[in-house]
Amino acid sequence: MNFYEINVELFRMINNLGNHFTYLNPAMTFTAKYMVFFLALSIILFWFMGSETNRMMIVCGAITLAVAEVLGKLAGKIHSNHQPFAELANVNKLIGHAVDNSFPSDHTILFFSFCMTFFLFKKRGRALWLLLAALVGFSRIWVGVHYPADVFAGAAISVFTAVLAYWGVPKLSFIKRLLVIYERGERRILPIKSNSRNY
Numbered sequence: 001m002n003f004y005e006i007n008v009e010l011f012r013m014i015n016n017l018g019n020h021f022t023y024l025n026p027a028m029t030f031t032a033k034y035m036v037f038f039l040a041l042s043i044i045l046f047w048f049m050g051s052e053t054n055r056m057m058i059v060c061g062a063i064t065l066a067v068a069e070v071l072g073k074l075a076g077k078i079h080s081n082h083q084p085f086a087e088l089a090n091v092n093k094l095i096g097h098a099v100d101n102s103f104p105s106d107h108t109i110l111f112f113s114f115c116m117t118f119f120l121f122k123k124r125g126r127a128l129w130l131l132l133a134a135l136v137g138f139s140r141i142w143v144g145v146h147y148p149a150d151v152f153a154g155a156a157i158s159v160f161t162a163v164l165a166y167w168g169v170p171k172l173s174f175i176k177r178l179l180v181i182y183e184r185g186e187r188r189i190l191p192i193k194s195n196s197r198n199y
Contacts, residue, residue: 003149010148011084014141018092025142029094032139035132036107039114055179057121060165065113068154068161072104075153079103085144093144105146108137108154116162 001009018025043061046054080101085093115133119126137151169175 028142061114061117064162064165091144097145104153105150112158120166
């Protein structure tokens with residue numbers, strides 16, 4: 001079997017699960033479509049209710065996402081394919097989606113960019129973040145809008161970028177200065193007693 005055949009075969013195996021375990025379809029649909037709001041809420045809570053480490057973590061996650069998206073667009077120039085529901089017959093398509101280049105998965109890039117960053121920074125329960133990102137990627141295949149290769153590529157790009165950002169971004173003095181300037185402005189606007197920051 002060549003790469004294309006393996007990719008399609010893996011897609012069929014996962015996507016057809018929706019036909020056998022129909023009671024899981026609502027959960028998979030919710031995960032594929034709406035879990036992004038949980039991620040956004042987590043980012044906001046980490047930023048406004050966390051420590052200086054949490055804010056550096058969010059900065060690293062945002063930079064990871066930006067760089068990973070660029071790398072993803074470059075990867076899409078090298079290889080491209082439409083969504084499975086647009087290329088294959090009898091796809092169990094559970095959510096609406098425009099037809100465009102689905103390689104790599106932007107959804108997967110988003111989740112792995114932040115969840116891998118959370119994994120690197122956090123000590124407690126950090127594996128749950130990677131589990132969440134993997135579940136979102138899996139759900140995108142389940143609902144019929146991505147091939148496994150789309151998800152694997154998005155995850156690989158984001159994991160690689162997150163490790164580089166974790167290693168390099170906290171060492172950048174201008175990032176630390178920007179955070180200090182931001183916090184000075186925040187203390188003037190928000191009536192919150194702020195602890196001293198040590199980036």
